[in-house]
Every structure is written in C-alpha cells, then in structure tokens.
Amino acid sequence: MNTFFLEFYDPLFGIIIFFALIFVITFFSYWFAKFKKKEDYKHLDKFLKQFASLPSQNELKVLITKGELSEKSWLLLANAYTKSGNYEKSIEIYSELLKVGDKANYRDTMFLLGKTYFRAGFLERAKRIFLEILKNNPRTPQALNYLLLVYEQMKNYNMALEVLEPLSELDKDIDLESAYLNSLLILNSVGSSSDEKVYKLLEIYKRTNQLTYLIFEYIFRVNPKVAWENLDTSKAELLVDILWNSNKKDLNFDIIMQNGYLRELYSAKKYINESYKSSIFEFNILINLDSKVNATLGFEYICGDCKTVYPFAFSRCSSCHAIDTSRVELSIVKDYHKDFSEENNSFQ
Numbered sequence: 001m002n003t004f005f006l007e008f009y010d011p012l013f014g015i016i017i018f019f020a021l022i023f024v025i026t027f028f029s030y031w032f033a034k035f036k037k038k039e040d041y042k043h044l045d046k047f048l049k050q051f052a053s054l055p056s057q058n059e060l061k062v063l064i065t066k067g068e069l070s071e072k073s074w075l076l077l078a079n080a081y082t083k084s085g086n087y088e089k090s091i092e093i094y095s096e097l098l099k100v101g102d103k104a105n106y107r108d109t110m111f112l113l114g115k116t117y118f119r120a121g122f123l124e125r126a127k128r129i130f131l132e133i134l135k136n137n138p139r140t141p142q143a144l145n146y147l148l149l150v151y152e153q154m155k156n157y158n159m160a161l162e163v164l165e166p167l168s169e170l171d172k173d174i175d176l177e178s179a180y181l182n183s184l185l186i187l188n189s190v191g192s193s194s195d196e197k198v199y200k201l202l203e204i205y206k207r208t209n210q211l212t213y214l215i216f217e218y219i220f221r222v223n224p225k226v227a228w229e230n231l232d233t234s235k236a237e238l239l240v241d242i243l244w245n246s247n248k249k250d251l252n253f254d255i256i257m258q259n260g261y262l263r264e265l266y267s268a269k270k271y272i273n274e275s276y277k278s279s280i281f282e283f284n285i286l287i288n289l290d291s292k293v294n295a296t297l298g299f300e301y302i303c304g305d306c307k308t309v310y311p312f313a314f315s316r317c318s319s320c321h322a323i324d325t326s327r328v329e330l331s332i333v334k335d336y337h338k339d340f341s342e343e344n345n346s347f348q
C-alpha cells in the first residue's frame, strides 16, 4: 500500500492533480451557476405569471377575506380596474367588500359599485343600487345625480324629471337639467307630430336660450324654414356642422346675407360669392381654394368643461355629464362625397 502512494510523490504528478482539481471545480461551479440562473428565471417567470392573469372570483374572495390588504388598497385597486375598463373585476371587488368590509364605508362602496354598474351599462343593477342608497339616505345628491343619469339612459325621462325634485330641495340648480330632460321627452314622444314637437321645443328654447344644438338639429331636420325664422344668428357658430350640411334649397339667403359669419360660411361652401376672406382659418382656405379641389370641412366636438373630444355631436358629455357644453372644432378634410359622386358620374 505504502509503495503505491510513494509512486505519486513525483512533483509533476502533484501539479497535474492540482490542475485537474481546478478544472473539476471550475466545471462544477460553471454548471451550478448555469443551473441556478435557469432556476432563477423559472422563479421569476412564475412570479410574473401571477400578474399576467387576473385573479379569479374565488381567489379574490379568499384574498379579501384574509384581510392582508387594507380596504383602502382594495378600493384603489378596484378604481384602477374601472379606469382600465375591466368593470367585471372592480364589480367583484366591490361586491366582496360589501360582504366583509367595514360597515362605516358601506354606503361609499355601494355608490362606487353603482357607478361601475352604470359605466359598464348594467342600468337595471345600477338603478337598484342607487335606490337602495336613497332608501336609507334620501339626501345623497351624488346618488340622485346618478339615478337621474340611469333613468335618462333608460329613456325613462318622466322618472328622471321626478329625481329633479329632491335635487332642487338640496339647493341644486335644476333649470338646465329640467329643460334638457323635457326636450328629450318631447323629441322621443311617439304620439306627437313633428309640428307639435317643433312648437314645444321652440317654447323651451325661447324660455331658456340654451340647448341650441339639441333643439335646432331637430328643427333643421324636419322644418328648415321654421328653423331659419327662429335662428339666433349670433349662435350660428354652435350649429356650423348642421348649417354646412344643409341642402342649398333649404337655405334662407335673406338671413345669410345679413350675417358676416354666415356669408363667410356659405362663401367657403361656394354657394355664394360674397366674402373674399375670413378671420376663421378653415373658411379662409376654402374661400380661396378652387371649387374643383376635393376639400371640405371636417368636424370634431369638444366638451367645454372637461375637454374630451368626440367624433360626434352630443348634448350631454358622457365623460363629465355636463349638458350643452359641446363646441365644434373645424378642420379641412378630403371631400369623399365629391369623389364618390364624380366616380358615379363617370359611369354614366
């Protein structure tokens, strides 16, 4: 045995063993590091996966019941879900909080749930929630405001008008809301003729001097002659898209010739040739453009209160719920209608 070991006393052999050991250690530490890195990635992937998919309803139930997060954190999370359009998750959170949450916040959570139902379009459920809040706390203006919006969306204008009564008792100014809901009631009444509707709408307009777009959009559609006779030309700017798209045969050129804005508008439209320039950039360009150029006015609608921009006209802003705040923004766009009619003519 001793003879066997003695043979390895050779110094060269020692050096070989030394390097062999270094190689083995380096090899193992390399593979160990690689394996560890892979494990780390796996762990990270697993961790991130939790956030890629939303918690199920049961998971949420367990998480909320455990009480590891404060109620305020859950409310913030639900609000973030609502803002990102994930109403289902925020509704689940609010519903669970109502079961296990602090009773002091019960009414606020109910209100937030009702608001989310409203935004998600579950109008019947939203109505039930707001009515429930008002049953115990009738003097809650926020719930009354939303109940009014729910009835309006449901086209139940009579019920919406009834909600105005308690709101006025809370010192809220309800004149514009009342005029707006009454106008909608008239516009949507099945039994009335268009003449009756025009007469009633004009009554509201003369009394309030508001809701110009809502009222005149209808009157210009069903009776342009009466619309021109009753139009306050100082408000023509609010109706620029309706006036621009009116048929030439329906225009009242006596009134147009008496108003600078209307003269410029119809000169830009090339119906008349009375203005050679305009302080409104878009009108000025169109007045000076050759009539053969395929250009026309484009319209966007901006809420004067919250500045949300819409591609369509509105009477109540769906973002801030303000009434009669729509303002028209002009732009110059390609006239596709002209393109289309020229194409059609070329086949004749």
Ligand SMILES: [Zn+2]
Residues within 6 Å of the ligand: 303, 304, 305, 306, 307, 308, 317, 318, 319, 320, 321, 322, 325
């Ligand atoms: Zn708005």
